[in-house]
Amino acid sequence: MKSYKLFLIILGLFLVNCKTNQEPAPKFQHDIKMGPTPWTSESFELEEEDFTFAIISDLNGGERKGVYSTAVSQINRLDPTFVLSVGDLIDGGTEDSLQLAKEWDSFDARTSKLNMPFFYLGGNHDLTNPRMREFWKNRFGPRYYHFVYEDVLFLMMDSEDYTEKRMLEIYHARAEALKIINGDIEGDYEDSEYFNMPERRLGGMSEDQLLYFKNVLNQYPSVKWTFVLMHKPLWRREDDKGLGQLETVLSNRNYTVLNGHLHSFSHRIRNNMDYMILGTTGGSQKLGDSLAFDHITLVRMAQKPIITHLKMDGILNEAGKVPY
Template identity: 75%
Template sequence: MKIPFLLSVVVLLFMSCRTNEKPTPVFEHDLTDGPTPWTSDVFEMEEKDFTFAIISDLNGGEREGIYSTAVEQLNMLDPTFVLSVGDLIDGGTEDTLQLEKEWDSFDKRTSKLHMPFFYLGGNHDLTNPRMREFWKDRFGPRYYYFVYEDVLFLMMDSEDFEEQRMMEIYKARAEALKIINGEIEGVYEESDYYKMPERRLGAMSNAQLGYFKSVLEKYPEVRWTFVLMHKPLWMREDDKGLGKLEALLSARPYTVINGHFHSFSHQVRNGRNYTMLGTTGGSQQESDSLAFDHITLVRLTNPPTITHLKMEGILNEMGNIPEGSTQLSKE
């Protein structure tokens, strides 16, 4: 039986349109109820070489207006979504009213983004057990994963201490801050807090390791894996460091990104790229040439193309830094 010419043309046009349609983005996770640590699960339709952005530390002495400017710049750059590496509020308190005020301020600025934003906690956000509970009630889990377009993201909690140890660190930190502020006598570099390895490197529990082990088993052949954390767990060499997870990652392509030091650095470890981001509004050391405000863009080519854009160079159509920040410089 011959198909009429006109009908065959219609069929070909229909098939052509179907072929050119962009597939619906695939977004997977394991959260079934309660709050979620992202602002939206609605993504713009696009090709598989999508681009996402990362912001670094706001706090540890936030400089006014920087993050608001970053939000405007992110909207100009238009990534598919934005990730964070923690220290989003000043925190360090058990006062829930103060915590609500600080998170409301951050969320108000973040709500101006035109794309989803994914939260991740740092030491300023998860300083004590009460802050953990506040995070859980507001954002859900402290560590989690998601998959977007066959790319796996492991969002880690580097403040994953046993509760007793967390309180020891919290109290030592409070005393160290009093020394820094001149409230009590002492030398910060001689304080108990300064000597604690957790201050610089954080910790990961067996429960978190087990969780991500099961995630990696569930997704053995994704095209890339990104591992984000606040403190550089990979620098800690005992069982609370990243070593066991690195062993589980060893057969796949992956990239590790963290913040915390407020100074940019990059190295190759285990044949993979490990990057410490600078700041997106956090305090900076005047003498550190690698302490700068920036936004990181990651394009999912093979391998991924990672570009770090200094905020002072992201200009609007008039050639100006978007209105919001008056101090894109070190203080």
């Protein structure tokens, strides 16, 4: 009897071993034994570890109601790992703390409906004056920062990085220009001091921020890819307040630059890398501009980024309608 029980145990172990040594079922299976097949190939992409993230662009500079809330619903359906922004998240432009709290509460309430993490980045509407800068610090922490996810480095830059004196000069010049636009005072907007300030179009970066990101890049010399996000196109500014010095440090790695601010999409190759100005995700649009459209940018990060710009009016639910 003992010998028979021992035999059953050994047989069971043998069968289990045979089962575990079996080759896994092939990924692609069919029942056509011979002749032509109704598909082009049986060579499928090798499985690889990757992740996706989404980017939203300008809400403000004339926010159109309901667009951003729709984008949140659409992003949830796309289910990226996280969401990034390139600034202009509130209307701002005020020193009224109660008004700022109201605007940020509104934005945060809509953003809280995302099913994944969201990373803030400030634009000129979010960081218009020293009081708004302090409000940001108390609510969100640093204005520029970095993080690494799955060996991919993200540089989140502040393109409104001026001395307090210069920030106030820009703020007051902007207030004067708005009076011209609104007809409160006479004048030509294009002749105004604000219109001709390089910061209006291109932003600026401090020496401290430059040194911070130089140190970050030195800390992570061999990541798989680096993404550089900002609101205004610092890379278009050619003096020492622009991106040039940092581009020199970036030159020995793969990277992608994305910004917003202009409310019109464009792409170019610069330093053999992709530089993109995003359109809008609810901000104002210039009539007749075919590249002024609402979109969500979706990036699949495999060995290199696969970047897809999805127009919001084409992201539909199971009923074939734009989800709200």
